[in-house]
Amino acid sequence: MFLELDMAGDKPIYVQLKEQIIEGIARGSLRPGDDLPSVRALAADIGINLHTVNKVYQQLRQEGYIQIHRSRGVMIHPDGFLKADKTYRTNLKATLRPLIAEAIVHDFSAEEFARLSQEVYEQILTKEGGEDE
Amino acid sequence: MFLELDMAGDKPIYVQLKEQIIEGIARGSLRPGDDLPSVRALAADIGINLHTVNKVYQQLRQEGYIQIHRSRGVMIHPDGFLKADKTYRTNLKATLRPLIAEAIVHDFSAEEFARLSQEVYEQILTKEGGEDE
Amino acid sequence: MFLELDMAGDKPIYVQLKEQIIEGIARGSLRPGDDLPSVRALAADIGINLHTVNKVYQQLRQEGYIQIHRSRGVMIHPDGFLKADKTYRTNLKATLRPLIAEAIVHDFSAEEFARLSQEVYEQILTKEGGEDE
Amino acid sequence: MFLELDMAGDKPIYVQLKEQIIEGIARGSLRPGDDLPSVRALAADIGINLHTVNKVYQQLRQEGYIQIHRSRGVMIHPDGFLKADKTYRTNLKATLRPLIAEAIVHDFSAEEFARLSQEVYEQILTKEGGEDE
DNA sequence: GTGGTCTAGACCACG
DNA sequence: GTGGTCTAGACCACG
Numbered sequence: 001m002f003l004e005l006d007m008a009g010d011k012p013i014y015v016q017l018k019e020q021i022i023e024g025i026a027r028g029s030l031r032p033g034d035d036l037p038s039v040r041a042l043a044a045d046i047g048i049n050l051h052t053v054n055k056v057y058q059q060l061r062q063e064g065y066i067q068i069h070r071s072r073g074v075m076i077h078p079d080g081f082l083k084a085d086k087t088y089r090t091n092l093k094a095t096l097r098p099l100i101a102e103a104i105v106h107d108f109s110a111e112e113f114a115r116l117s118q119e120v121y122e123q124i125l126t127k128e129g130g131e132d133e
Numbered sequence: 134m135f136l137e138l139d140m141a142g143d144k145p146i147y148v149q150l151k152e153q154i155i156e157g158i159a160r161g162s163l164r165p166g167d168d169l170p171s172v173r174a175l176a177a178d179i180g181i182n183l184h185t186v187n188k189v190y191q192q193l194r195q196e197g198y199i200q201i202h203r204s205r206g207v208m209i210h211p212d213g214f215l216k217a218d219k220t221y222r223t224n225l226k227a228t229l230r231p232l233i234a235e236a237i238v239h240d241f242s243a244e245e246f247a248r249l250s251q252e253v254y255e256q257i258l259t260k261e262g263g264e265d266e
Numbered sequence: 267m268f269l270e271l272d273m274a275g276d277k278p279i280y281v282q283l284k285e286q287i288i289e290g291i292a293r294g295s296l297r298p299g300d301d302l303p304s305v306r307a308l309a310a311d312i313g314i315n316l317h318t319v320n321k322v323y324q325q326l327r328q329e330g331y332i333q334i335h336r337s338r339g340v341m342i343h344p345d346g347f348l349k350a351d352k353t354y355r356t357n358l359k360a361t362l363r364p365l366i367a368e369a370i371v372h373d374f375s376a377e378e379f380a381r382l383s384q385e386v387y388e389q390i391l392t393k394e395g396g397e398d399e
Numbered sequence: 400m401f402l403e404l405d406m407a408g409d410k411p412i413y414v415q416l417k418e419q420i421i422e423g424i425a426r427g428s429l430r431p432g433d434d435l436p437s438v439r440a441l442a443a444d445i446g447i448n449l450h451t452v453n454k455v456y457q458q459l460r461q462e463g464y465i466q467i468h469r470s471r472g473v474m475i476h477p478d479g480f481l482k483a484d485k486t487y488r489t490n491l492k493a494t495l496r497p498l499i500a501e502a503i504v505h506d507f508s509a510e511e512f513a514r515l516s517q518e519v520y521e522q523i524l525t526k527e528g529g530e531d532e
Numbered sequence: 533g534t535g536g537t538c539t540a541g542a543c544c545a546c547g
Numbered sequence: 548g549t550g551g552t553c554t555a556g557a558c559c560a561c562g
Contacts (some may be wrong), residue, residue: 008333008552013544019231026237049547065238081240088239092232093253097227098152100253104159105198106221107214110254114247120226120233121243143545145552175543181555187535200407204534204561274438276560278537285497292503305548315539320550330474331504337546337549347506354505358498358527359519364418365494366519370425371464376520380513386492387509411561514551525546 002029003046013048022065025076028126036066036074074097134163134180151189158198158209160257162164168209178203267293269312270389284322291331291342293390302332302340401428402445412447417455421464424475427525433488435473 001023005016024030036057037045043053055073060066064082066076082088103113122128135157138149156164169175174189176183190207193199197215201207215221237248255261268290269322271282290296302308306322309316323340326332334340346356369379403468404415405488423429435456446455456473459465464480469471481487502512521527 001200007338010334010336012336014546018236022231022238023234054545055547080236083163083240084236084239084245089249091257092236093249094265095232096250096253097257098155099225100158100250101152101159101257103217103225103392104254104257105215106215106217110251111143112217113250113254114243116226116232117229117246117250118243121237121246122231124230124234126236128224147552173534183552184555188552190535201409201535202407203409203411203536205406206534285500288497288504289500291498299544305508306549318538319539321537323550334550336551339549341494346439348504350502350505350507355515358502359515359522360469361498362449362516362519363523365491366516367418367422367425368522369483369491370523371421371481372483372521376513378483379516379520380509382440382488382492383512384509386501387494387512388494389492390503396456415559454548454562 004091005046005048014055017046017048017052020059021056023124025065025124027127029127030076032076032080034079036076039074041123138179138181143168147185147188147192150179150181150186151192154189154193155198160260163209163259165213166211167209169209171206175263271312271314273343280318280321280325283312283319284325287322287326288331293393295393296342298342298346299344300342302342304339322353404447406444413454416445416447416451417458420459422523424464426526428526429475431475431479432477433475435475437472451503489491 003017003020005013005020007013009016020035023031030036038040039050039053039057043050057066057068061068065077066074067077100113136150136153138146138153140146142149154163163169169190170178172183172186176186190199190201194201197211199207200210233246242266269283269286271286273279275282286304287296287313291366294303302310302323304318305319316325321386327334331343332340333343366379401420401488402416404412404419406412407516408415417506420435429435438449438452443448445488456467463476466471466476487519499512
């Protein structure tokens with residue numbers, strides 16, 4: 001897989017793992033219907049705790065990203081895009097709010113914020129590495 | 134003050150407090166040079182511990198939002214806007230990355246993301262209430 | 267460990283502890299990748315409060331001396347030497363300035379100052395005891 | 400006078416004042432036998448508390464930098480250089496020790512440390528401004 | 533009166 | 548078991 005976990009950073013491992021799977025879906029590396037490794041296999045592969053992988057899979061299932069079948073294993077949800085309903089939009093706005101307040105104090109206009117977001121969109125879709133760019 | 138903390142939620146109190154002070158600066162309720170309450174006064178006012186407030190003040194100082202005078206109290210940094218340097222932009226992009234990956238999977242275009250950000254900008258600047266709106 | 271704290275002196279405990287850990291790294295007693303005791307273990311070991319140790323660890327982490335893994339404990343930063351960038355040099359010069367002004371008034375030449383510094387270098391690297399020696 | 404105090408910084412005002420007077424002596428702006436303003440006059444001049452100035456003068460007197468005569472006021476000690484005795488050297492070494500330990504971890508050799516000290520010597524003696532240079 | 537430091541003790545998230 | 552967060556309460560340095 002394409003996973004790279006930073007065991008030292010202050011972001012919890014399960015959060016990193018979850019984010020990277022979602023980013024994999026976003027950029028098309030993982031496509032609707034694709035198989036994911038079993039909990040056990042993935043945990044062994046990247047050398048982390050079973051509980052950690054399990055927690056991630058449960059959350060991804062609950063949020064509609066993946067399906068878990070008892071016998072046939074784990075796969076990316078075959079329906080493709082999730083729905084961007086009111087709940088999603090409300091949560092996103094609440095999450096953005098402190099970031100945008102910070103941006104304002106840094107004299108960052110809405111246009112600049114949009115431009116920077118656009119850059120991130122392109123980084124993800126063109127599979128560019130994150131962090132230090 | 135204009136503070137409203139959710140003691141039950143899973144967002145730490147000190148993070149909420151910090152975010153609300155930054156938003157206060159962003160929307161102009163707190164202006165460069167304004168006094169902030171002393172650590173003890175604010176703690177008593179909102180019914181939390183002195184150390185929690187102190188932690189917030191120390192972080193805000195370190196990030197350039199406020200100045201702390203040893204025996205004359207605390208004030209919003211008189212220089213106004215902080216600089217949006219490369220470090221700031223890099224961090225912001227890293228923070229946005231998982232949000233935007235999620236957005237993509239929700240079939241949210243860069244334009245829609247920009248429009249929603251714009252709404253948040255306006256909410257903050259026109260002093261509209263946050264979270265559940 | 268090699269720690270000896272003066273609880274009575276006017277130098278704060280957390281400063282003493284921080285300095286001694288840095289000196290331990292400097293003279294090679296603590297090497298890149300070495301484990302440090304957990305916050306609680308060290309606090310119990312030297313008979314001080316957990317928060318005091320935690321403050322030291324947080325500062326050391328922020329300055330790049332150590333890494334803190336959420337549930338695997340603390341270790342000396344594996345990358346070895348820190349970079350002596352412009353910020354570091356500027357801070358060091360600002361710190362030295364009052365010491366050197368004093369030295370001048372004591373008729374201490376730059377050469378004598380260098381010689382005395384050299385002695386301290388050797389004391390640290392050859393593990394000689396500090397303070398009153 | 401040539402004093403510039405940073406009321407916001409975390410260095411206590413009395414320490415800043417004391418350091419600047421000593422630096423004034425070091426670079427020859429204040430010469431043996433020169434008069435200093437009275438406690439009252441200096442406090443009024445720079446807008447700080449009487450106690451603060453008084454504390455500084457008492458410490459400077461005790462360390463041999465100035466003389467205080469009840470009726471004839473305050474003056475730089477007429478004898479010129481202070482003696483760099485064993486006590487002075489021991490204290491200086493103890494003060495330098497944590498700075499040099501830090502320097503070692505930053506891969507700073509004794510020679511580089513001496514060179515940087517030399518720069519500070521020259522800055523003081525040629526009356527260059529401090530802090531940001 | 534202000535922030536700085538320190539203690540003692542508690543519950544929680546992570547893995 | 549580890550660090551993260553929070554509380555309650557104390558004494559001190561500074562001005």
